[in-house]
Structures are given as structure tokens and as C-alpha cells.
Amino acid sequence: MDSPSSAAIETSGLVKVFGGTRAVDGVDLRVPAGMVYGLLGPNGAGKTTTIRMLATLLRPDSGTARVFGHDVVREPDAVRSRVSLTGQFASVDENLTGAENLVLLARLLGHSWGRSRSRAAELLEAFGLTEAANRQTRTFSGGMRRRLDIAASIVVTPDLVFLDEPTTGLDPRSRNQVWEIVRALVAAGTTVLLTTQYLDEADQLADRIAVVDHGKVIAEGTSGELKSSVGSGAVHVRLADAARRPDAEQVLAKTLDAAVHLESDPVALSARVSDPERVAHALVELSRTGIAVTDFSLSQPSLDEVFLALTGRPAENTDTAATEEAA
Ligand SMILES: Nc1ncnc2c1ncn2[C@@H]1O[C@H](COP(=O)(O)OP(=O)(O)OP(=O)(O)O)[C@@H](O)[C@H]1O
Ligand SMILES: [Mg+2]
Numbered sequence: 001m002d003s004p005s006s007a008a009i010e011t012s013g014l015v016k017v018f019g020g021t022r023a024v025d026g027v028d029l030r031v032p033a034g035m036v037y038g039l040l041g042p043n044g045a046g047k048t049t050t051i052r053m054l055a056t057l058l059r060p061d062s063g064t065a066r067v068f069g070h071d072v073v074r075e076p077d078a079v080r081s082r083v084s085l086t087g088q089f090a091s092v093d094e095n096l097t098g099a100e101n102l103v104l105l106a107r108l109l110g111h112s113w114g115r116s117r118s119r120a121a122e123l124l125e126a127f128g129l130t131e132a133a134n135r136q137t138r139t140f141s142g143g144m145r146r147r148l149d150i151a152a153s154i155v156v157t158p159d160l161v162f163l164d165e166p167t168t169g170l171d172p173r174s175r176n177q178v179w180e181i182v183r184a185l186v187a188a189g190t191t192v193l194l195t196t197q198y199l200d201e202a203d204q205l206a207d208r209i210a211v212v213d214h215g216k217v218i219a220e221g222t223s224g225e226l227k228s229s230v231g232s233g234a235v236h237v238r239l240a241d242a243a244r245r246p247d248a249e250q251v252l253a254k255t256l257d258a259a260v261h262l263e264s265d266p267v268a269l270s271a272r273v274s275d276p277e278r279v280a281h282a283l284v285e286l287s288r289t290g291i292a293v294t295d296f297s298l299s300q301p302s303l304d305e306v307f308l309a310l311t312g313r314p315a316e317n318t319d320t321a322a323t324e325e326a327a
Helices: 047-054 076-080 098-108 113-126 142-153 172-187 199-205 223-229 242-256 277-288 303-311
Strands: 007-018 021-032 036-040 062-067 083-085 160-164 191-196 208-213 216-221 234-239 260-262 268-272 293-299
Touching (some): 007 047, 007 191, 021 036, 098 142, 113 142, 191 199, 223 303, 277 293
Parallel strands (some): 036 191, 036 208, 083 160
Antiparallel strands (some): 234 268
């Protein structure tokens, strides 16, 4: 049965080579059961290839991968019985209605007609698709289609769901709906392996995150851990009097030993903080210099900054989420 470690996924030195490309280049992962685990990386990082190996759709060139203790190469059937896929693997038929797709899938997965119809109705309701149930899937908007894809993947509740970029190209409202679905899945006991290029998505959803780049895991941890590994964040200060900003700038530059950024708001300044201990000192100095502060905050770095710090380049295209095409 399951390995005593109760990890949903465990890989060691996983490698997949395509021609000259090491798409996955020695990946070690440990995904505890019951959480959302994020694989975060830019285009071509190796996220989909990793998922395809874990889902037994692609044979690793070397290394090992276990899903609930079952080896993906030696025990593919045991693995398949526990997992479900969505994303580019989902098999929704464009010519069928939403309801027909789900009923058919439920039948294929061994439910009776009656149970299949009630399960389909349940899912359509849960995914906000009841009104569209009898429309052909080809008329669905991008967001509706994505929700149907996820519904199709949980017709039989799997122990582990792979979600490969479930919100790429969706508008903010549809993204939020998908996020709610993911949260509900996990609340019901399913483990989710989520790939994303969106730093905010990993931040919102994932309990732990592996940052992948060029087939390698370059960092791993909670989003808080990843952020604090980059240094503390930034201090933001607002003054009562814009005329005192040059003085405040001097005080902050000296006490924080950092470059101070003058915001477009004439009373606001910010600075990176490498040593949080200095922040209190900076506040005391501002007050001693007679500079009144109306607002003060210390923020963590964003996952964007984490990615930049880890890879030396920004994460790509986080702002190109296309609007959902109209039905
Ligand atoms: N079947 C294939 N044949 C040849 N090369 C491939 C194949 N599948 C993936 N690759 C290459 O392997 C690398 C990793 O691809 P992969 O699809 O795993 O990345 P990804 O992280 O999922 O990217 P994206 O965010 O664009 O989906 C890329 O360089 C890609 O071009
Ligand atoms: Mg991919």
C-alpha cells in the first residue's frame, strides 16, 4: 500500500531528455499528501514534462518517481488509479453538451447511468455550470471550459490531481473561480500538484512551492520562506509634510544603508531593507530629526522579486493573461 512516509509524490534525480534538451534535469521533489504543491517556472522550465512522467504518460530517462509509494514505471496501473489529469490532457468533446461530457465520463469510469447523471448534475452545480449544462461545449467561454475540464477530472474523486496551468489565459474573475475550486478539492482531501507561471497564483494557492528553471528545482519552500530567502522586503514611509522628504531621504539612506526610492506620491519614500533590525533605528532617527511620519509599513518581497533574485531575470509574461473569449 502507500509508503509509510505518506508523501503523495516523491521523485529522486528525475531526468527526461528530448534530443539535445534536458527538459527535466535531475528533479527531486517531495509533495506531502493533502496540500496544494506549486511547480512555478517560466515557459519551457520542464513543468509539463515532470507532470507527464508522474502521470505515467512519459517514461523517465533516469531517476525514480513514486506516487503514493507506487513506482511510476513499475506500477503504472496503481499510479493511474490514484491520479487524474487536467489541462492539455483533458478529454472534453466539443460536440457534446457539458452534461453529456460528464455523464459519459462517469459511465466510462464505471458508474451506473443513474449515478452518472446525478454525479454530473452535482459537478455542474458545484462548478457554476448548471445553466450551461445543455449547451455544446464548443460554445463555452474559456473560463467555463476550464471549469468543465476540472469537473471532468474529478468525476471520480482522485487522491491526486495534476493541474497544469489551470488559469493560463483566463480573466481575473475566472481565475478566482478556478482558485476556489482548487481550494475546495484540497478541503475534500485531494492533493493537488499545480503548475503555474503566475507568481501570485502560487502565492495564493500553494502550501509549498518548487521554483523550476531549465529542468532543475532552484528553490523550494513555502512562499514565505522563498520570500525571506531573498532578504527582508521593503520599508514604506509616508510623511506629514512633503517639504521634509529630502531630510527623510537622508535619514533613511544613512540608517538603513540602502538606496531610497522617492515615490510619485510627494510624501512617500521606500527603501529595501537587508537588516530588519535597522528599521526601528530608522524610525527613531526620523522622530529625533523632527520628521513626522503618518504611515509606516514593512513588506515582504514579492514572488516576482524572488524569481528575479534566483534566476537573474524576471518571470516571463505574468501580465499577458488574455481576456476570456466570449462564447
Ligand atoms: N515531446 C517533446 N519533444 C521535444 N522537446 C520537448 C517535448 N516536450 C517538451 N520539450 C521541450 O522540453 C522543455 C520543457 O518543456 P515543458 O513543456 O516541460 O515545459 P513547461 O515548463 O511545461 O513550459 P510551459 O510553461 O510553456 O508549458 C522545453 O524546452 C520543450 O521545448
Ligand atoms: Mg507546460
